[in-house]
Amino acid sequence: MSSALYSLGRWAADARRLVVAAWIGVLVVVGGLGGIVFQGFDNSITIPGTxxxxxxxxxxxxxxxxxxxxxxxxxxxxxxxxxxxxxxxxxxxxxxxxxxxxxxxxxxxxxxxxxxxxxxxxxxxxxxxxxxxxxxxxxxxxxxxxxxxxxxxxxxxxxxxxxxxxxxxxxxANELPALSVTEAIGVVVALVVLMVTLGSFVAAGLPLLNALLGVGVSMLLLLAATVFGPINSTTPMLGLMLGLAVGIDYALFIVSRHQELLRAGVEVRESVARSTATAGSAVVFAGLTVMIALVGLSVAGIPFLAIMGIAAAASVGIAVLVSLTLLPALLAMAGDRLRPKPRKPRRAGKGRRQAAPTDAHESRFFTGWVKAVTKVPVATILVVVVALGALAVPALNLRLALPDAGYLPEDNEARQTYDLVAEYFGDGFNGPLVVTGTIVESTDPLGLMDDLADEMRSLPGVADVPLSTPNQAADTGIIQVVPTGAPDSEETKALVTEIRDRHDYYQEKYGVDLSVTGFTAVGIDVSDKLGEALLPFALVVVGLSLLLLMMVFRSVWVPVKATVGYLLSVVAAFGAVSLVFEYGVFADALHVTKLGPVISFMPIILMGVLFGLAMDYEVFLVSRMREDFVHNGRRALLAVTTGFQGAAKVVTAAAIIMFSVFVAFVPEGDMTLKPIALGLAVGVAVDAFVVRMVLVPAVMALLGDRAWWIPRWLDRALPTFDVEGEGVAKELRLATWPGERPDGRADVVAVSDLEVAGPRGPGLGEPPVVGPVSVRLAAGDALVVQGDASAPVSAFVLAVAGRLPADGGVAKVDGLVLPERAATVRSRVALVDAEDRDGDPAAAVRAAVRSGVPVVVLDRADVVTGREHRQALAAALGGAQAAGVTLVIGSTGVSATDLVPDGAPVLDVGPGFGAPARLRGGEVPPPLPPDPVHHDDLIDDQTDDDAAGTPVDAAGATDSPTTTQEVRA
CATH class of the missing domain: 3.30.70.1320 (Multidrug efflux transporter AcrB pore domain like)
Structure with missing residues (x-):
């Protein structure tokens, strides 16, 4: 994916005017379409099956x-x-x-x-x-x-x-939510944070412009979508809130990475491409997790909620798409104006160097933070868990319901009517129940309805039964039942349950199949159905979290820790919502119009959205720790410190922006959106600043090297998700490898220390492994890979053909690195299985040559027997070589040297686990280029040492033996 994003970023930079014009055109077209076909929003709620x-x-x-x-x-x-x-x-x-x-x-x-x-x-x-x-x-x-x-x-x-x-x-009972000036304050705060983080007004304006255009397109598409079906009025507000928040955050990640590369001296166009490939990969991952969770809202089986989730997911998807196309174009247009000023090292003494004062200050702050939380990790973990657990306690009393006129502002006429009805008639008159049933078999419908009315009056919790009548056809009767409690009260819910529990009694005594309906009963059923869906949805989200993070980090404990942290953030957010809307803490300041239950779908939406955001922060923070531990060879505790230092600044800025956007929808938001916005604001703050920046470093420090453990079988089974752009970094590092050949020919196949595991048979234990193998082939060369019946010959040739991932080493085919470009390699390498060609693969080889592929891989050549057949195959292979096609021929049990000219290199594959392969003839490529040194990390290390009072000289030497060892590593 990172390779594809690299190409996308480079194309967007080259075609920047076209990209910008295209997005403006999309905005205009979608705006015109939305204005023409807009059908209005529909707050009616249907719940099929209830x-x-x-x-x-x-x-x-x-x-x-x-x-x-x-x-x-x-x-x-x-x-x-x-x-x-x-x-x-x-x-x-x-x-x-x-x-x-x-x-x-x-x-x-x-x-x-x-x-x-x-x-x-x-x-x-x-x-x-x-x-x-x-x-x-x-x-x-x-x-x-x-x-x-x-x-x-x-x-x-x-x-x-x-x-x-x-x-x-x-x-x-409901009024359409509307924007106010308060929401704009969140955008202003975001702009200020962006300016502080990115260092210039131009750099800060790009994420805002990116997010606003994405939100504009998604909102106008939503207007147009009303032609296909009803859309709730809360849906566009949720989409606006999410689209604005993630649009700014995603752009921030890419712009900050772009500035890092510009600071290192990378040319603008190349920096745009690399930023899109690296930070863009994290953006895609974060966006996909949010979208999957939002679409997962459909598990509740409630149409309006499914539509809300899909619409919000579309807003996030558009934010991702805009960030990967429009933003690179804007970055290219900005050019060198975004290049930060060079860091000016300050002298601390003779021969000693420190980072620039600002960077040193940031380094000291975040390094002091991470050292404090990892000094006694067990104590840090206990404090966080106990504190968040205490905040979650009020959530035990969190009640859910659909809002009615009682939640409207007090100056609203419908709210005044609601209050007057409650004052003079009782709360129940604002939400009467309707009990209905078919009475077609009754010979006395009026008498029957009177009897049923008397039955209802005898039930506890019934204030009045003002109406009990059949329809004009005398086939359906209705009974209006007024509860003693308010529509959203537990008493009314208990009454509905009581009437439904007596269903069989009414049917047996009166022969009537009674059902409870009405606005109040619909709200109760929606809440119950959402409550039933919450646990399955939580299991899906938790399972998805574990799976995705295992794919990213190749670890067991990191995903478990991340998932537990996510659950702590969720229950803390629920607790904060309950404190405000149930207990009234800060209720007046937040303009809460009525204390009581919150909107029924708040928990499931909050869980879905917060899941994606939490995974976003987790990936951005922990991936830097993993990079320092795995790729830079640092000890686990030092990797936690340097990784935290490298990512904390951007995570902090992103969380502040997200919090500002969400919290801006709380004071003036309607009572449908208000608890959702508050829950998301608290959830983001808790997850970013408490869970990710306190709990995560402490747990990582406590686990040490064990944090990155994963069973070998699980590592093989999981697909790889290159979220930090390691693939494109690998491609850039190997761009000039293996270099020029002495004879001037171009390399078509080059492998270095390649290891490939064969198939795992039942009861055979560990599979046999080919390698390590190093060989290079130019156009027209041929390599014969052979071994006995137990040797994994096919596994090796399939790996070269891009059909099977290697277990170690490096391979380049036609200039493309494997496995990063495996899809493209498969299109350029013809794979001929001799057994699938009815014993005559020669025709397939000739057809492959005619198709113009640069490489032909022939597997299981041993199945071709008979002198004539083998001569025909040898002739076809010779014609391929003459046409400049590179050949890789696999043969098990039978030597295939008779199929190629004398002197062709032969790779003898041994049987069993770990048996070395022996290359006879041929050339081997030069050593791989080393991984680039992360200079910023070294500067940060030196700054850390300076802050601690340890002298560091210009060469990186230090008086501390431990630090010297790490810097040299």
Missing amino acids: ESQEALDQLAATFPEVSGVSAQVIVVAPEGGSVKDPDVRTPVESAAGAYGDLDEVVVVSTPYDDQLSAPVSDDDRATIVQIQLDGDAFAISDATKDELHDITDQLAQDLPAGSQAALGGQLY
Whole structure:
């Protein structure tokens, strides 16, 4: 992947004007399309397969008068008055008539109607005018909503002084979230952090520009997507929040790596390509983990949540795509203006050198940090676990529900209606239950409904049963049950459970199959279904975390540690949300409109998003530790220190930016998004600054060398994910290897100390291994690989053909490094299996030569028997050599030297594990170029020593024997 990203980055740098123009064109086209086809957002929630949804669907067919959304107008008479007074009754009846004349209104009930009587408070001061509409809340036109408001305003004017009339109900239970100036503050904070981190306004502006364009494209695509189905109004806000945060962070990683390379003197175009290949690989990994987790929200089986996850994943995907294409183009346009000023070493004494003051300060700070947390790692681990565990305790009382009008701001009319209803009638009147069933077999439907109403009144938790009636066809009945508790209370949930538990009793006694539905029951079912999906989703996320990190770090303990840290961050975020929304800590400061349950899908969304971000920080931080330990040969504890020092600055900046963007959506955000934003802000802060920058170094220091242990069988089984661009670094290091040949011909195949394991047979233990082998072949050369029946000849030739990964060493075929460019090598190497060619592979060899491939690999040449067949094959191979094709011929049990001219090199492969291969004839390539020295790391080491008071001379020598050994290494 890093090789492909290297090519992508180089192309974007070369075609920078085209890339920028293309993205602007995409923005314009998508914007025009979104504006034309936008259908509006839909907050209706459907949960297929639940009792409440099935009953609601049945009511829509058999009892449409009560299946649609409802509105309610609460009328409060003046102090000492009554709703039965003529000066109150007359305007109420007039308004009821006006409501009933509206096209989308089905029925209006007032306290003065004998058949559909509306409730009246115990003191006769208040009544609720019920307005039943035709369709769900988002099918009702804005014109009808406006007319309802106008009639209610007129009613308020017509009522006597001291009266109240407020419009609310399910129709107005939610309002669309909107952006405010507070969100812009998060962007400003991000800009300041970027300027401090990257050192210039131009460098800081590029990540912002990158993120804003990506967010613009994703939001406009979301508008266009409404033509294909309903999209919740929270979806674009979640996509905006995530797209902005990850877009800035991903760009920061690439720009900071670009500046490192520019500081080292790399040319701009090459630096852009390398930055895209290295940091871009980490961006792809981070983006994929977030996207997989977001798409995984569909495991809950709730359509609106699945759409929300897919839309948010698309926003993240676009942020990744923009970061890998537009950003390299912008970096190329900026050119040398992003090149940091050279570091000015300061003299500490004769012959002694230190880093620049700023770098030394940063080094001392982060080195002091990591040394402090790793000094007594067991104590650090215990403190972190206990502290985060204590923060997680409030999460035990975290309750989930769908928000209703009670969560709207207090100045909202629907919220005022909600509060007045609760004040005069009780909390339950804001969320009545609807119990329905088929009564077609009843001979006395009215009597049956009265009996069922009496049954409902006898249940604990029931405040009133104001309505119990069959429909006009007398085949379906409904019972309106008013709970004593609020719609989001545990009492109401218990009542729903009680009615459902008595299902068999009602069916046996009355012959009616009753179901509970309505807005409140739907919310309870959504919460329950999401709660059931939380554990499977957590298992998927945890399993994915372990697998992905094992692929990246080739370790067992590092993924386990990372996953445990992620879970600590999640439960701490849940605890913080519970403290604010359940216990009221900082509730006023954060403009929390009502204490109580939080939005039902908060936990699963938070887990999915935080998973990707946590893996991002883990990879960026620990990969530097792994690089210093594995590739630079440093001891485990020193690798933790230097790796932390190399990555901490960028991780800190990225976390501050992410936190700023998320927390900006909290103060003025709606109550649907507010707990999600707060949970993500706390989760990011805890994960980055506590888990990754405190717990991780302590655990790594405690584990030492054991941190990088992985069983050999698992290492072989896992695919490799080159997240830090090691592949492209390897290609760049081997770009000029093996160099020119004495005869001036170009090398086509070059291998150095190549080791390839043969197949593992049942009960055979460790597989046989070929190698180490070193050989180089030019155009027209041939290599014969042969051995007895137990030798893994096929494994070696398949590795050269790019069909099998090697277990050690280096191979280049047609200038491409294996296994990094295995896909391209496979397209340039023709593999001919003699056994699959019906004993006549000569034709296949000739066909391969005609196709123009530079290399032909012939496997199992021993199956070709008979003098004529072998002569024909030898002639085909000779023709290939004459055409300049390089040949690699494998043969088991039978020598294949008769197929090539005399003097061709022969590789004799021994049997068994670890048996050396013997090369007869041929040339071997020169030694591999050494890994480049990480000068920045050495400077950091020296700075660390200076900060500790250990003298370091210009050559890197020190008075400390240990440090001398490490610097020389």
